[in-house]
Amino acid sequence: MPSVLxxxxxxxxxxxxxxxxxxxxELQADAxxxxxxxxxxxxxxxxxxxxxFGRVIAALAAKKDSLSRVDYVLLELDFLKSQxxxxxxxxxxxxxxxxxxxxIHYDIVNLSPLKLYQLAQCISRRAAAHRRLxxxxxxxxxxxxxxxxxxxxxxxxxxRLVRKLRNFR
Amino acid sequence: MPExxxxxxxxxxxxxxxxxxxxxxxxxxxxxxxxxxxxxxxxIAGFKPYQNNTLQFPITDDADxxxxxxxxxxxxxxxxxxxxFFRRHEYRLKIDRDxxxxxxxxxxxxxxxxxxxxxxxxxx
Numbered sequence: 001m002p003s004v005l006x007x008x009x010x011x012x013x014x015x016x017x018x019x020x021x022x023x024x025x026e027l028q029a030d031a032x033x034x035x036x037x038x039x040x041x042x043x044x045x046x047x048x049x050x051x052x053f054g055r056v057i058a059a060l061a062a063k064k065d066s067l068s069r070v071d072y073v074l075l076e077l078d079f080l081k082s083q084x085x086x087x088x089x090x091x092x093x094x095x096x097x098x099x100x101x102x103x104i105h106y107d108i109v110n111l112s113p114l115k116l117y118q119l120a121q122c123i124s125r126r127a128a129a130h131r132r133l134x135x136x137x138x139x140x141x142x143x144x145x146x147x148x149x150x151x152x153x154x155x156x157x158x159x160r161l162v163r164k165l166r167n168f169r
Numbered sequence: 170m171p172e173x174x175x176x177x178x179x180x181x182x183x184x185x186x187x188x189x190x191x192x193x194x195x196x197x198x199x200x201x202x203x204x205x206x207x208x209x210x211x212x213i214a215g216f217k218p219y220q221n222n223t224l225q226f227p228i229t230d231d232a233d234x235x236x237x238x239x240x241x242x243x244x245x246x247x248x249x250x251x252x253x254f255f256r257r258h259e260y261r262l263k264i265d266r267d268x269x270x271x272x273x274x275x276x277x278x279x280x281x282x283x284x285x286x287x288x289x290x291x292x293x
Contacts, residue, residue: 019222021261021273029222029274037194113283116194117276 003074004044004087004106005053006123007060009034010071010133013124031120041107042119043093047074051104055151057134058142059096062152067140067164071133073123083122086110097156098146140168175249176226176269177236178286179216182246185290196283203227203268222274224282227267228252248289250282 012030015022022028035042045056057070080087087106094102108119134142144165146152154162184196201216202225227236229249236247255262255271258281263270271282 019273022275027276029276029279030220032197032276032279033219036198040193040195042194111194112192113194113197113280116197117280120276 002077003047004077004080004108005047005056005072005074006035006042006044007070007072008123008127010127010131013127027117027120027124031124032116035116035120035123037111037116040111041088041090041109042111042116044075044087044106044108045094045101046077046104046106048104051100054142055098055146056101056104057139058146058152059098059101061134061139062097062143062146062157062161063095064161065158066160067136069133069135070139073127073132074130075122075126079122080108083118085115085119097152100151137168140165144168172230173232174228174230174252175232175234176228176252176255176271177234177247178226178250179236179245179247180286180290182290182293185287192283192287196286197279200224200279200282205268219274222272224271224274226250226269226271228264228269229267248286248293250285250289254285 011018012028012034015024019028045060047053047056053074057072061068061070077087086109088109090105090107091103092105093107094105096102111119143152143157143161147154147165157165179201181199184193184199187193198218200219202219202223204215204217204225232249234247234249252262252264252269255269258278260274260278261272263272
């Protein structure tokens, strides 16, 4: 079943020591900032057998200044549509260093503040049931695999990230 | 009765000046916190995107106050939200001299602020 992947920052979604005041069922305001929109649309990537999720993780992580884990959530397309969300294929909006990953860029569109909040609730429930993350080692291996297969040009990466990846070459 | 005190909220007015059904989620990105450290004169450089579930605004008792933004586009303006709004809806507040800090913001409480701003902009 096709799903879309959205990178998130888990600490902005969970009740944790930084937010002792958060009540059960409430979302932090920072969670809405973590899924901030551009032109009423939220960027996601479609995961199918054609482009494995490891390549998407690599593409997202390769843009960063240094090696860091990737927290993410997967949302089934059918589920999103059943909840009234509309998606558009927007390959021009994909800004990673992997051109094939850019081609599977989608936008969840027509998001008002209320719809974004409803989407945040979906993400929160899904993330609570299936917390997903790739740790630094996993991220590094995905990036190295994408470099070795020619999907990502190592010259595009920041120097600090390249130095961190040397331990995994 | 004490004089009202207002939180001065900077806005990109064109984002907020739409029909109710067309209000974009982008308006959430437009909520900025006053940053005293960056502030050298009253201007847009004195604000930053909200973080740590907190919003900070300058406060004024001048009901006609309009913030000036140096070098900003014509669509950047400000609205005044009565501090009593935050008290009535039980926001956690800290008022220090001329700054109000709205703390422990949930997504739900943020949306209430959006709704209040929206109502004020409609009346402009």
